Amino acid sequence: MGFFDKLFKSKEKRKNAQKYKLGMSKTRSGIFNNLKILLETTTIITDDLFDELEEIFIMADIGVDTVIKFVSHLRDTVELKGITAPTDLKELIIEEMFKLYVKDEIVTSNLDIRNDRINIVLFVGVNGSGKTTTIGKVANEYIKKGNKVLMVAGDTFRAGAINQLKIWSERVGASFYSKDEGSDPSSVMFDAIQYAEENSIDIILCDTAGRLQNKVNLMKELGKINKVIAREVEGAPHETLLVVDATTGQNGLSQAKIFNEVTNISGIVLTKLDGTAKGGIVLAIKDELNIPIKYVGLGEKIDDLEHFDIEEYIYGMFGDIF
Amino acid sequence: MAFDNLSDRLQMSLRRVTGKGRLTEKDIEEMMREVRLSLLEADVNFKVVKEFTKTVKEQAMGEKILKGLNPGQQVVKIVHEELKNIMGEKAAPLTINMIGITKIMMVGLQGAGKTTTAGKLAFHLRKNNNLKPLLVALDIYRPAAIEQLKTIGAQLNVDVFEMGIFEKPQTIIKKALEYAVSNGNNLIIADTAGRLHIDNKMMQELVDIKDILKPEEVLLNLDAMTGQDAVNVASSFHETLSVTGAILTKLDGDTRGGAALSLRQVTNIPIKFVGMGEKLDQLEVFHPDRMASRILGMGDVLTLVDKVTENIDEDDMMSLMEKMMSGKYNYDDYLKQLNMIKKMGSLGGMMKLIPGMNKALKGQNIDEKQTIYIKALIQSMTKAERKDPKLISRSSSRRRRVARGSGRSVSDVNKLIQSLEQQGQMMKKMAGMDPSKMNSASALGAMRNTPVKQKKGKGKNRNRFRY
Numbered sequence: 001m002g003f004f005d006k007l008f009k010s011k012e013k014r015k016n017a018q019k020y021k022l023g024m025s026k027t028r029s030g031i032f033n034n035l036k037i038l039l040e041t042t043t044i045i046t047d048d049l050f051d052e053l054e055e056i057f058i059m060a061d062i063g064v065d066t067v068i069k070f071v072s073h074l075r076d077t078v079e080l081k082g083i084t085a086p087t088d089l090k091e092l093i094i095e096e097m098f099k100l101y102v103k104d105e106i107v108t109s110n111l112d113i114r115n116d117r118i119n120i121v122l123f124v125g126v127n128g129s130g131k132t133t134t135i136g137k138v139a140n141e142y143i144k145k146g147n148k149v150l151m152v153a154g155d156t157f158r159a160g161a162i163n164q165l166k167i168w169s170e171r172v173g174a175s176f177y178s179k180d181e182g183s184d185p186s187s188v189m190f191d192a193i194q195y196a197e198e199n200s201i202d203i204i205l206c207d208t209a210g211r212l213q214n215k216v217n218l219m220k221e222l223g224k225i226n227k228v229i230a231r232e233v234e235g236a237p238h239e240t241l242l243v244v245d246a247t248t249g250q251n252g253l254s255q256a257k258i259f260n261e262v263t264n265i266s267g268i269v270l271t272k273l274d275g276t277a278k279g280g281i282v283l284a285i286k287d288e289l290n291i292p293i294k295y296v297g298l299g300e301k302i303d304d305l306e307h308f309d310i311e312e313y314i315y316g317m318f319g320d321i322f
Numbered sequence: 323m324a325f326d327n328l329s330d331r332l333q334m335s336l337r338r339v340t341g342k343g344r345l346t347e348k349d350i351e352e353m354m355r356e357v358r359l360s361l362l363e364a365d366v367n368f369k370v371v372k373e374f375t376k377t378v379k380e381q382a383m384g385e386k387i388l389k390g391l392n393p394g395q396q397v398v399k400i401v402h403e404e405l406k407n408i409m410g411e412k413a414a415p416l417t418i419n420m421i422g423i424t425k426i427m428m429v430g431l432q433g434a435g436k437t438t439t440a441g442k443l444a445f446h447l448r449k450n451n452n453l454k455p456l457l458v459a460l461d462i463y464r465p466a467a468i469e470q471l472k473t474i475g476a477q478l479n480v481d482v483f484e485m486g487i488f489e490k491p492q493t494i495i496k497k498a499l500e501y502a503v504s505n506g507n508n509l510i511i512a513d514t515a516g517r518l519h520i521d522n523k524m525m526q527e528l529v530d531i532k533d534i535l536k537p538e539e540v541l542l543n544l545d546a547m548t549g550q551d552a553v554n555v556a557s558s559f560h561e562t563l564s565v566t567g568a569i570l571t572k573l574d575g576d577t578r579g580g581a582a583l584s585l586r587q588v589t590n591i592p593i594k595f596v597g598m599g600e601k602l603d604q605l606e607v608f609h610p611d612r613m614a615s616r617i618l619g620m621g622d623v624l625t626l627v628d629k630v631t632e633n634i635d636e637d638d639m640m641s642l643m644e645k646m647m648s649g650k651y652n653y654d655d656y657l658k659q660l661n662m663i664k665k666m667g668s669l670g671g672m673m674k675l676i677p678g679m680n681k682a683l684k685g686q687n688i689d690e691k692q693t694i695y696i697k698a699l700i701q702s703m704t705k706a707e708r709k710d711p712k713l714i715s716r717s718s719s720r721r722r723r724v725a726r727g728s729g730r731s732v733s734d735v736n737k738l739i740q741s742l743e744q745q746g747q748m749m750k751k752m753a754g755m756d757p758s759k760m761n762s763a764s765a766l767g768a769m770r771n772t773p774v775k776q777k778k779g780k781g782k783n784r785n786r787f788r789y
Contacts, residue, residue: 055368061549064363127572127600128433128545157600159477160470167465212575245433249365249549251577272432275518277551300432300463 042086049086050075053093060317061249061277063284070100094314100287101310107292109307112238112266113142118196119203120229120236123269124222124259125243127210130271130297132161134243135205136168137297137305143172147202152192153178154185154225155209165207171302175201185209185221186228193232206237213258223262241294243269246279256285267294270308274298278317347383354379357401366580367553370408370587378404408583409610414567414592417538418451423502425510425535429528429559430543432516435571437467439543439597440513441474442605443569446595447509448480456507458498459484460491460531461515471513478602481507491515492530499535510535519558528563539566542591544581546573552581556589565589570608571597586610651746653700653708660693695730699738702727715739 038056042049050071057067074089074096083089101107113119121138123131132155139149151169153176155161162178169176177192189206196204208225211218229236242265244252259265270279273296282293293308354375361371381400418424426443428436444455457475459482461467468484475482483498495512502510512535517524532540542556542565559565570582573596585591593608700708702724707713714720714735721739725732 058362059368059550061365061551064359068359126547126575128435130433158470159473160466160468162466163469164464164466212572214574214576245545245547247431247545247548247551247555249547249552249577249580250363251365251547251575252549254576272518275431275551276520276554277549281549 039086039090045078045084045086045089057280060280061252062280063250063253063288066100066284066287069287070096097283097314098310101283101314103290107310109267109292109294109309111294113147113203115202118193118201118233118236119238120193120206120233121203121239121241122206122208122226122229122237122263123241123243124208124263124265125210126212126245126255127158129210129243129245129248130269131155131210131243132164132168132207133300134241134269134271134295134297134305135165135207136172137302138295139168139174139205140172140302141305142203143174148175148200150175150177150192150196150199150201150204152188152204152206154188154207156181156183156185156188157209161207161209174205175199186224189225189228190232193229213255219258219262222259226263237263239266239294240264241267241269242291243271244279244282244285246270246273246275246297247277248279248281250281252281253284253288256289256291260289260291265289265291267292269293269295269297271297274304350379350382353382361580361583364578364580364583365547365549365552367550367584367588369553370584373587374404374408405583406611408587410586410592411610413607413609413611414594416447416567416594418447418453419508419538423499423508423510424453424539425512425537426539426541427512427514427528427532427535427537428541428543429514429563429565430516431518431545431555432464434516434543434545435597436516436543437461437470437474437513438600438602439569439571439595439605440471440511441478441480441602442597443541443595444475444480444509444511445478445602446605448478451509453509454507455480455509455511456498456502456505457482458495458510458512460494460512462487462489462491462494463515467513467515474602481505491527492534495531495534510537512537519555519562525558525562532563540564541566541594542568543571544568544585546570546579546581546596547575547577548581553584553588556585556591560589560591565591567592567594569593569595569597569605574598574604582608651742652711653703653714653742656742656745657697657700657708660697695728695734696738696741698728699724699730699735711739711742 038049038052053074054067054071057070058064062070074092077083077092077096078089081092083092111119111121123135125131135151139151142149149172151165151174153162153165155165156179159181162181166176166178168174177188177195179188179191185208192204192206195201206225206229208222209218211222213219226237226240240263242256242259244255248255256265256268268282268285268291270282270293273279279296285291286293293310293313296306296308296313298304298306357378358371358375361374362368366374378400381404416426428440428443430436440457444457447453448455457471457480459468459471461471468487472482472484474480483494483501485494485497491514498510498512501507512531514528514531515524517528519525540563542559544552544556548555556565556568568585568591570579570593573579582593585593593610596606596608598604598606703714707720707724714724721732721735725735728734
């Protein structure tokens with residue numbers, strides 16, 4: 001268990017992982033028990049075993065291409081290292097999964113927030129992924145750190161969206177800026193930036209209307225929002241976070257690709273991970289587009305948002321195997 | 323369009339098979355791997371995929387296929403039939419009480435689209451079943467959820483019942499029932515809060531609401547983009563609430579929508595509607611057989627036919643079609659056609675329903691604004707010019723006048739002239755086209771098995787224009 005111990009050497013990490021584990025417990029026992037049983041009942045490593053592995057990863061919604069690549073890499077490594085016992089595969093799987101995410105780079109889940117400027121964070125995503133709720137939670141984090149946070153109601157389309165964000169701003173004690181329903185979201189952003197400058201705001205969190213990535217006109221609208229922000233504040237938006245529902249399947253990849261073309265996504269927020277879905281598609285997104293995960297949503301409460309930690313995530317997925 | 327990518331891959335994997343005289347066992351093995359991967363990539367549940375490929379393989383391995391004249395077509399047919407089997411044979415209608423109040427309960431995960439769909443459903447049932455709906459706001463948890471429902475109600479001019487966020491949903495639904503009786507509503511649509519299927523306390527609340535409301539329909543709203551977890555979600559809701567049907571939302575995205583395939587197979591819940599857009603009239607009845615055709619890239623011809631009959635005068639359509647096919651196609655017809663399409667819904671949406679167009683249109687965007695410009699251009703022409711397109715194409719001074727009149731540039735006029743010519747040519751081509759060539763060999767075999775509505779009377783020839 002060498003690698004695994006190294007992975008979780010700090011006590012704190014283990015404790016945090018417990019929270020992940022709790023949230024993801026149902027899926028883990030659902031799918032990954034199969035893996036445990038499979039590894040323990042098979043005596044030799046066969047092609048069938050790799051096929052089963054492939055299926056198990058796919059069941060976690062890790063993208064098909066990524067899975068195929070990953071499994072074929074496993075095959076090679078097994079051959080190279082001369083591994084014969086299926087039980088030795090466990091460690092290898094975790095190690096390789098970790099490498100797949102980190103890719104020898106420094107991956108941070110912190111947002112690029114600095115004290116010497118107005119920081120702008122733009123939230124984008126498809127309908128119903130949880131953008132507004134996530135903004136409420138992120139605002140809470142930074143207000144606790146003593147920042148002055150402004151929420152901007154950029155969703156001027158969906159009925160009730162403005163009020164939903166307003167209620168969140170009251171809950172967490174953030175400033176709030178909105179215009180009438182149906183106004184041009186770019187103009188809302190423009191005015192909000194003026195407001196922020198006048199009121200010495202540290203962080204602007206911009207909500208946007210949910211949009212399906214294949215709606216060309218809506219994506220153009222988003223491009224315009226992005227352009228206006230970039231024009232008004234140099235280097236902004238400093239973070240553009242794509243909010244992805246953990247139940248999302250392969251479509252998550254298409255979301256990341258197309259949103260990234262329009263807005264330059266700097267991170268993913270994986271919401272609703274407290275259900276039975278594993279959100280494995282984010283691993284494919286990292287693998288194919290190199291977009292890291294910044295946050296995971298683990299519940300409806302105000303502080304149920306955690307910074308993403310790949311070690312904890314993997315542990316949450318595979319903890320039961322050992 | 324949904325399933326685009328799945329049909330692409332299926333077609334790709336099957337292309338190797340079509341055109342071959344004979345199938346070896348290795349061919350079938352290889353094809354099944356492709357089918358399996360493409361279905362998994364489409365988010366079909368892996369258990370369903372396993373069963374699916376097993377059945378198809380067994381049938382394909384039988385002597386029937388190996389002795390057949392065209393094995394490729396037969397495999398396509400088997401795949402198509404099996405897809406239909408999984409998705410259920412027929413479109414499942416809603417249970418509507420002829421006398422008394424029909425009660426519908428919307429349930430699902432957070433963000434599935436329950437509130438929007440509740441509004442759409444109210445609109446749909448008022449329009450098609452002549453009911454007087456009452457929307458009931460039971461989501462007391464999500465901020466501004468009640469306001470959202472009220473706004474939708476106001477947009478549709480539909481009654482909304484709410485008691486704020488401080489009463490329990492159980493109390494609200496009880497009062498709503500009384501209110502519906504006194505207010506003369508004969509349809510109740512209860513919009514419940516989104517919840518996780520593993521949240522026992524919240525699931526119990528739904529059981530309570532169901533006990534009080536005694537709904538005819540409990541409809542599970544499921545995001546079409548849902549991955550492998552769709553089956554877990556559906557099974558849990560079904561076990562607790564005996565769900566009577568599902569609504570697949572956000573199917574207008576580019577998701578492959580494999581959840582649709584899994585649902586019925588694993589949980590036996592029929593899909594009754596699909597959400598096709600953010601506008602409140604964009605709810606469509608789900609047709610499993612049509613969906614199977616769509617998966618195989620045969621276009622959703624029947625939906626097109628339905629849309630056309632709903633909105634278009636058949637005689638108008640016939641004469642227009644005949645004109646198109648004969649090549650005598652002028653600006654009057656162009657304008658008429660534009661108006662028709664506008665009546666039927668978005669241009670992009672319509673084109674995708676036509677077989678073959680689907681692929682042809684990939685990567686191209688149809689700008690809805692263009693139609694407005696085209697209208698302006700045509701309306702700036704004289705009657706004679708509209709009837710005889712040559713007048714415009716031969717005279718530059720006429721072109722300049724039209725440009726001035728419409729506020730567009732001369733190059734726009736030229737573009738319109740070109741487009742009219744192209745349209746005429748395309749239509750001529752389409753009229754003379756061999757259907758089997760359009761959809762690769764696959765369409766023929768499977769098409770025969772697609773029930774085509776036979777019309778009597780004036781519209782009976784319409785099916786001629788299916789291609």
